[in-house]
Amino acid sequence: MKKFYHLGTCTTCQAIIKETGIDKAGFTMQDIKTEKITPAQLDEMKKMAGSYEALFSRRALKYKEMGLKDKQLTExxxxxxxxxxxxxxxxxxxxxxxKIFVGNDKKTVQALKEAIK
Known part of the structure; x- marks a missing residue:
């Protein structure tokens, strides 16, 4: 399986697509804003990543807006x-x-590039 979940309007995602050439490597691209993630897709990601927390972004604006940083969140x-x-x-x-590659830190992007080669 070759799947890439991204946000079409995210400049970081666009830069990673360009840098890795993922769009030319036969990946199925899914813009998560226009095509929602299904529970089955998320569960599959969790199996590979080890936890839902590993897939969760604390940088999202709504994280602060919803006061989630002050709560103990479960899986x-x-x-x-x-x-x-x-x-x-x-x-x-x-x-x-x-293999699953989550996020945009340099190590993750580099590992993705190596795996695509």
Whole structure:
């Protein structure tokens, strides 16, 4: 499986697509704003990443707006929040066969580039 979950309007995601050439590497691209993540897709990501928390973005504006930083969130909370609001998914998420790459830090992007080669 080659799948890439991103936000079409996110300049960071666009830069990663350009840098890695992921759009030319046969990945199925899913813009999470226009095509919501299904519970089955999220559960598959969780299996690969180890937890819903690993897929959760604390940088989302709604994280502060909803006062979530002051709450103890459970795995169920993380799952429900990601399904409810696409901005809570740490982006981008790339799945290449049995490996998952979550987020945009340099190490993750570099590892993704190496795996695509």
């Amino acid at each position: 169920k909370d993380f799952r429900d929040l990601i399904l409810e609001e696409y901005t809570f998914l740490k982006r981008p998420v790339a799945i290449l066969k049995d």
